[in-house]
Amino acid sequence: MTAEIKGFCPGVATPMETGDGLLARLLPPEPIPIQAFQILCAAASEHGNGVLEVTQRGSLQIRGLSAASAQTFADVIAALGIGQDRGPPLLTSPLLGIEADGLIDSNTLTSALRIALARRPNIGSLSPKVSVLIDGGGKLHLDAVPADIRLRAVSASCFELGVAGDASSAVRLGQISTEDVIPTVGKLLAQIANQGARARAKDLLSASHEPAPFTRRPTADSIGLHLLRDGTVARGFGLAFGHTTARTLIRFAQAAADRGAISIRPAPGRALLAIGLKGSNAAEDLNAIARAEGFIIETTDPRRHVIACAGAPACASATLPTRQLAPAVANVVRSLVGTEKIVHLSGCTKGCAHPTPAAVTIVGPDHWLLNGRASDAPQGTISPSGVVAVVEQLCAEYP
Numbered sequence: 573m574t575a576e577i578k579g580f581c582p583g584v585a586t587p588m589e590t591g592d593g594l595l596a597r598l599l600p601p602e603p604i605p606i607q608a609f610q611i612l613c614a615a616a617s618e619h620g621n622g623v624l625e626v627t628q629r630g631s632l633q634i635r636g637l638s639a640a641s642a643q644t645f646a647d648v649i650a651a652l653g654i655g656q657d658r659g660p661p662l663l664t665s666p667l668l669g670i671e672a673d674g675l676i677d678s679n680t681l682t683s684a685l686r687i688a689l690a691r692r693p694n695i696g697s698l699s700p701k702v703s704v705l706i707d708g709g710g711k712l713h714l715d716a717v718p719a720d721i722r723l724r725a726v727s728a729s730c731f732e733l734g735v736a737g738d739a740s741s742a743v744r745l746g747q748i749s750t751e752d753v754i755p756t757v758g759k760l761l762a763q764i765a766n767q768g769a770r771a772r773a774k775d776l777l778s779a780s781h782e783p784a785p786f787t788r789r790p791t792a793d794s795i796g797l798h799l800l801r802d803g804t805v806a807r808g809f810g811l812a813f814g815h816t817t818a819r820t821l822i823r824f825a826q827a828a829a830d831r832g833a834i835s836i837r838p839a840p841g842r843a844l845l846a847i848g849l850k851g852s853n854a855a856e857d858l859n860a861i862a863r864a865e866g867f868i869i870e871t872t873d874p875r876r877h878v879i880a881c882a883g884a885p886a887c888a889s890a891t892l893p894t895r896q897l898a899p900a901v902a903n904v905v906r907s908l909v910g911t912e913k914i915v916h917l918s919g920c921t922k923g924c925a926h927p928t929p930a931a932v933t934i935v936g937p938d939h940w941l942l943n944g945r946a947s948d949a950p951q952g953t954i955s956p957s958g959v960v961a962v963v964e965q966l967c968a969e970y971p
């Protein structure tokens with residue numbers, strides 16, 4: 573049940589081989605009830621190595637499973653009924669259907685679409701990377717998250733449809749009503765599948781298609797307080813460098829439940845939302861606990877400007893202990909707060925943690941480059957013990 577194919581997307585039923593065992597990725601389209609979340613974390617601890625990650629687009633990754641334990645873990649997740657292992661990945665706004673200012677008032681569409689996608693036999697040859705996105709039109713939107721097919725609610729019964737990109741790079745195709753969503757998405761997926769097993773939505777477009785971006789909205793940030801329709805609140809926290817331990821999450825989930833939360837949702841930006849807290853006092857209370865657990869509670873935390881892959885020793889390909897270096901690196905990048913600049917610590921040239929260009933990239937074993945990807949040509953050499961000093965110097969010299 574494992575895969576090492578380049579470009580493969582690891583699911584729970586099809587985990588991927590990494591340096592520290594098998595990695596399973598879960599993309600929950602709905603919030604996870606607290607108790608189910610705690611069972612998931614306990615299973616990650618028992619069957620994996622206890623390291624959990626939230627990715628930039630809000631997937632939950634479970635590390636360190638073994639060939640023997642991965643199936644048992646998958647069985648636990650299937651019994652919990654969370655995540656989705658059949659059909660294209662379905663990305664949804666983290667607070668879809670419950671956000672105070674959202675335009676959709678329930679998750680009914682998501683559930684129906686998820687079932688329809690899993691059942692469609694004629695999209696069997698679709699690339700596993702092809703994704704569908706539903707944005708509920710609220711403040712915590714998904715404009716920065718790319719998808720093959722994107723739907724943004726513009727009213728309670730109408731969606732703007734686009735393909736191939738994030739909100740600023742996609743091609744808008746027009747508006748459709750809620751009842752047309754499932755057949756339209758099905759047709760588009762079938763058209764993509766007809767282009768070949770590796771085809772993506774961009775392959776449906778001709779050279780004459782100019783990007784037709786969606787209307788711009790203020791940047792969404794999961795970290796912070798979010799008002800919900802039922803009068804409760806959700807509070808978002810960042811995971812430092814995108815990872816934590818299962819035991820930490822079990823404690824955190826219990827603390828959230830003690831303050832009224834009913835569910836947890838991984839969210840874009842390597843974040844977690846505690847949903848259903850009984851007002852801002854309960855959220856403030858949880859802030860203190862989250863801070864003590866090492867979570868990011870403020871949008872201005874410099875750790876948000878450092879992205880580190882699993883690195884050595886977790887990943888067999890790594891030649892740099894990226895996550896061990898990350899806290900010290902974060903201490904010297906305060907000048908980046910308020911910008912969108914990123915320092916990327918990559919254990920090798922693959923650059924899995926940040927495939928797009930970063931302001932500064934450090935690549936194991938021994939080089940750095942500016943405004944590029946980990947696979948780009950080196951611009952200077954470095955020793956592991958000199959990483960922090962070089963990042964500080966580069967951030968000062970090339971602000």
Ligand code: SF4
Binds near residue numbers: 884888
């Ligand atoms: S970038 Fe390289 S070292 Fe880092 S996780 Fe990916 S394969 Fe491993």
